Amino acid sequence: MKRQTAQRRAILDALEHAPGPLTPQEVLDAARETHAGLGLATVYRNLGTLEEAGEIILVHLPGESARFEVAGRGHHHHFRCQTCENVFELTASCPVAVLEGVTLPGGFAVKHHELTLYGLCPSCQDG
Amino acid sequence: MKRQTAQRRAILDALEHAPGPLTPQEVLDAARETHAGLGLATVYRNLGTLEEAGEIILVHLPGESARFEVAGRGHHHHFRCQTCENVFELTASCPVAVLEGVTLPGGFAVKHHELTLYGLCPSCQDG
DNA sequence: TCTTTACTGATAATTATTTATCAGTAAGAA
DNA sequence: TTCTTACTGATAAATAATTATCAGTAAAGA
Structure with a gap:
């Protein structure tokens, strides 16, 4: 994560304004509101990068695929x-x-x- | 489920004696103790059949694939x-x-x- | 015992999710 | 502004879980 891109800002912005954790597809849908043309692969890449950097965390609900939410919100459900x-x-x-x-x-x-x-x-x- | 087979008995027996819900693969491993040669497809088929019959229920844990446990054990975690x-x-x-x-x-x-x-x-x- | 056909085991196919590839684009240092 | 290369979008490939296929087996009624 050496550069700041419009795509990454759109992805992080989508997560910050979401009412809860989002799936990669939901992140794509939401982030396209601010950055049309965004690709799904870019979403996956940035979710991985942001997670490694500790800015977002992985969340699992029973029977569903991975979701992500911004880090630092403390213990909650x-x-x-x-x-x-x-x-x-x-x-x-x-x-x-x-x-x-x-x-x-x-x-x-x-x-x-x-x-x-x-x-x-x-x-x-x-x- | 019109016939009673040794395979189905072994599968149900494995679930009844398990300490908790099992994945299809775990059911296979456990049921082979009583019925060697059991196939994975048969496990999936019978899990589906037993679930429809209400004898077992589907259980999901966060981030994991499906598990099954015998029905009728009441509310628990x-x-x-x-x-x-x-x-x-x-x-x-x-x-x-x-x-x-x-x-x-x-x-x-x-x-x-x-x-x-x-x-x-x-x-x-x-x- | 005979006969029907539900059931089985092995494996191919499918589905859903995630990752890799690669040519083109653009962030940001020089 | 130029240049390097990290990043991107589209899509192919890989993964993992589940389901379909099909020839052979065996449960259970006749």
Whole structure:
């Protein structure tokens, strides 16, 4: 990452303004709003580069392919709308924090966790 | 599923005795203990058939391909060991149950959730 | 036991995602 | 402005997971 390109700015901008983590295809769609003609290979390349640089992080939801979000937003979880299928970052306090560092009955030592909530987002609850 | 075959019995037996949900490849490995010569295509076919029949259910962990477990075990979550990479079914009470049916700040109506815990299983904590 | 056909194993094909290739473009130092 | 080469877009190739194909096998009713 030795040069600053319009493509990379568009990609990072798309991630910064997204309501949650995006798939490479979603990044492409969003970034093309500011940089028409952007290619999918360029998206993949830059996602890799930005991840190595620590500017974005890889996020996995159950049963889905990779997503990315900007780094440094602290511990949080995600909400996936069953209707519009969009994924949102949640800011509510983590209900599983109490398990960190605990050893469960059975002898399982918990180091970290992934929680995904499913339901209806605000836009999909009307009508 | 009109006939009862030794292959299907071996597959279901493997799932019933597993400590957690298994991938198709893991099912193959385990079921070959009781039925050597079992083929991977047969495993996929029977997993599909058993799922349609409601005897097993599909389970997804973040970033991993499909797993299956026997149905009817009620609400629970899974633990993945960072060392041996095995997945275990947890019997401890769900720490996220309180969120069911709740509408979070921001207007997200929670219908269900997926929680995966990561850490060290009992066997991998020694040494 | 005989007969039908659902089921099986091996492997080719498919699907979805990600990576490699390569000629052309443009960032930014000189 | 010029020059070097990192970066880009289009597309082919590679990967991994799952499904289809097909000749042979075996479950179970007659």
